[in-house]
Amino acid sequence: MTKAVKPAASEARQYIRIKEQILAEIAEGKLQPGDRVSSESELVAAFGVSRMTANRALRELMFEGVLKRSAGIGTFVSPKHLDVDLLQIRNIADEILERGHTHKAAVVQAGLMKADANVADALELTLGAEVMHSLIVHLENDQPIQVEERYVNPLVAPDYLSTDFSSMTPNEYLTKVAPITAFEHIVQAVKPDTTIRKYLGLKNDHPCLRVFRRTWSGEAVVTCALLYYPGAQYRLEARSTKGPSKPVAILGEKQ
Amino acid sequence: MTKAVKPAASEARQYIRIKEQILAEIAEGKLQPGDRVSSESELVAAFGVSRMTANRALRELMFEGVLKRSAGIGTFVSPKHLDVDLLQIRNIADEILERGHTHKAAVVQAGLMKADANVADALELTLGAEVMHSLIVHLENDQPIQVEERYVNPLVAPDYLSTDFSSMTPNEYLTKVAPITAFEHIVQAVKPDTTIRKYLGLKNDHPCLRVFRRTWSGEAVVTCALLYYPGAQYRLEARSTKGPSKPVAILGEKQ
DNA sequence: GCCGTTAGCCTGTATATACAGGTCGGTTGG
DNA sequence: CCAACCGACCTGTATATACAGGCTAACGGC
Numbered sequence: 001m002t003k004a005v006k007p008a009a010s011e012a013r014q015y016i017r018i019k020e021q022i023l024a025e026i027a028e029g030k031l032q033p034g035d036r037v038s039s040e041s042e043l044v045a046a047f048g049v050s051r052m053t054a055n056r057a058l059r060e061l062m063f064e065g066v067l068k069r070s071a072g073i074g075t076f077v078s079p080k081h082l083d084v085d086l087l088q089i090r091n092i093a094d095e096i097l098e099r100g101h102t103h104k105a106a107v108v109q110a111g112l113m114k115a116d117a118n119v120a121d122a123l124e125l126t127l128g129a130e131v132m133h134s135l136i137v138h139l140e141n142d143q144p145i146q147v148e149e150r151y152v153n154p155l156v157a158p159d160y161l162s163t164d165f166s167s168m169t170p171n172e173y174l175t176k177v178a179p180i181t182a183f184e185h186i187v188q189a190v191k192p193d194t195t196i197r198k199y200l201g202l203k204n205d206h207p208c209l210r211v212f213r214r215t216w217s218g219e220a221v222v223t224c225a226l227l228y229y230p231g232a233q234y235r236l237e238a239r240s241t242k243g244p245s246k247p248v249a250i251l252g253e254k255q
Numbered sequence: 256m257t258k259a260v261k262p263a264a265s266e267a268r269q270y271i272r273i274k275e276q277i278l279a280e281i282a283e284g285k286l287q288p289g290d291r292v293s294s295e296s297e298l299v300a301a302f303g304v305s306r307m308t309a310n311r312a313l314r315e316l317m318f319e320g321v322l323k324r325s326a327g328i329g330t331f332v333s334p335k336h337l338d339v340d341l342l343q344i345r346n347i348a349d350e351i352l353e354r355g356h357t358h359k360a361a362v363v364q365a366g367l368m369k370a371d372a373n374v375a376d377a378l379e380l381t382l383g384a385e386v387m388h389s390l391i392v393h394l395e396n397d398q399p400i401q402v403e404e405r406y407v408n409p410l411v412a413p414d415y416l417s418t419d420f421s422s423m424t425p426n427e428y429l430t431k432v433a434p435i436t437a438f439e440h441i442v443q444a445v446k447p448d449t450t451i452r453k454y455l456g457l458k459n460d461h462p463c464l465r466v467f468r469r470t471w472s473g474e475a476v477v478t479c480a481l482l483y484y485p486g487a488q489y490r491l492e493a494r495s496t497k498g499p500s501k502p503v504a505i506l507g508e509k510q
Numbered sequence: 511g512c513c514g515t516t517a518g519c520c521t522g523t524a525t526a527t528a529c530a531g532g533t534c535g536g537t538t539g540g
Numbered sequence: 541c542c543a544a545c546c547g548a549c550c551t552g553t554a555t556a557t558a559c560a561g562g563c564t565a566a567c568g569g570c
Contacts, residue, residue, distance in 0.1 A: 013522085013523065013524090014523080014524070015523080015524090039549080039550060039551085040551070041549085049524080049525085050524065050526065050527095051525095051526090051527095052524075052525070052526085053523085053524060053525080055551080055552085055553095056524095058551090059552095060318075063315075063318055069550095069551065070532080070533090071531070071532050071533080071551040071552060072532035072533035072534080072549080072550055072551065073532080073534090073550070073551085074549090074550060074551080187442050187464070188464065189444035189445070189462040189463055189464040189465075189484075190444070190462055191462050204460075205459070205460035207444040207445055207446050207462035207463065209443065210444075229444070268552085268553065268554090269553080269554070270553080270554090294519080294520060294521085295520075295521070296519080304554075305554065305555045305556065305557095306555095306556090306557095307554075307555070307557095308553085308555080311553090311554095313521090314521095314522095324520095324521065324522095325521075325562080325563090326520065326561070326562050326563080327520055327521065327562035327563035327564080328520070328521085328562080328563065328564090329519090329520060329521080330520090330521080
């Protein structure tokens, strides 16, 4: 036992290692929903950590919905652990073309800028780092259908700004140069500000769906974007893998 | 100094007390989004706890999206602290309770009805089949926070209507009788109609997030629901399993 | 005046230890 | 035979301590 000094040099934090191993075993099916996972003291022995560290790993996984714990019994893989990996990351251009319509992208703005606090935070870069920025309006049959404000990590996709967005959407390009390994979507209903209203050609009180989306490739954040959709016209679907294949009318809407 | 024994008899756990006080100060406006909250060592002094306990309280509030922390700077109130996790299918009651608030469910309507075309389609039943229907308003601290209009497949959950929804949410009950094996979420931004506005206490032009949600148990559709959230206050998060753990400010919102 | 060092505060991580209380199975006494 | 008890194991909470590394402001030398 090394004497309570620094544990793993500059390596991955201990509790992260434990979490990763458990997640890996769930991913490869070694641990099934309902299965019991190692107790805190078993992890102490296996990883050579203190119980508080094992406790933290298990507690966080419980918070994240992966595990369920109960005192006196043990820790178990949560039964409702669906593989949620796909929230349909679709290309807006493909969707429009599928409907038999034309797609155009109007680049309103594109250039370099220094990251402010929010952008730096979102891209996991330092304050003031140089990032690429673009503002694009997507048109379906020449009608605006989406406003896309995007910030791109130049370390991952240095050639972003020289892409021709009329032949390839930003998303398409970025997916090509850096395959997505993780993503995050935060969805809100908002009243769009005047700029967005102007680009989308909306009336004052028109509700709008705003998606804040970030994608990762490995450890690096590739890009984050604010996507504005005129609300009533657009829908975002999230499905588990076993979900439905056939689209269904949303209740409360006229067919 | 009391010697590391039992701290507060059988009373509220220390870290919960700290979390509750911070949440209370946010609720009553004493702490505004962006404000700095007490540092760990200040909490140590104020509550007479160890730093690890203060650390846990702050860390959990960060996980829940209430606070943002950065080493060397301090801990700050997150610009947004209400959220719903879209893919981690969470219970609205749990979420509210976690925030230290009270949850009540007001059953506005409940009964049997014949499925119209849309409902039959959504539940994968035949037109005119008998289905169960409920309209429930969820209240957080007696403020309406969600309207839930639900249709339930009687073949899967025949006892649905006799459930006591004050002690158990519909979702909770249905998950118990029929474990979810798949789900579908469709999200839209809408202008709520007068009925929904009335229940949520919203102004005319307030945007609203509407989630159309269906869940399966095996081959059968268990239930479908329309969930209305007051838009600006609410957000939905969708993440891949390897996604970020730390909440980030949404671009375009003031810090 | 400018720049670099430093001291001090902050969070992040990790350890060892302690006591509480829940659950379960086995042993013991009626 | 059954019930009551006990001990083993588990999680939950809390403490005190330690070292790391990010950030800032103040001080001092050139």
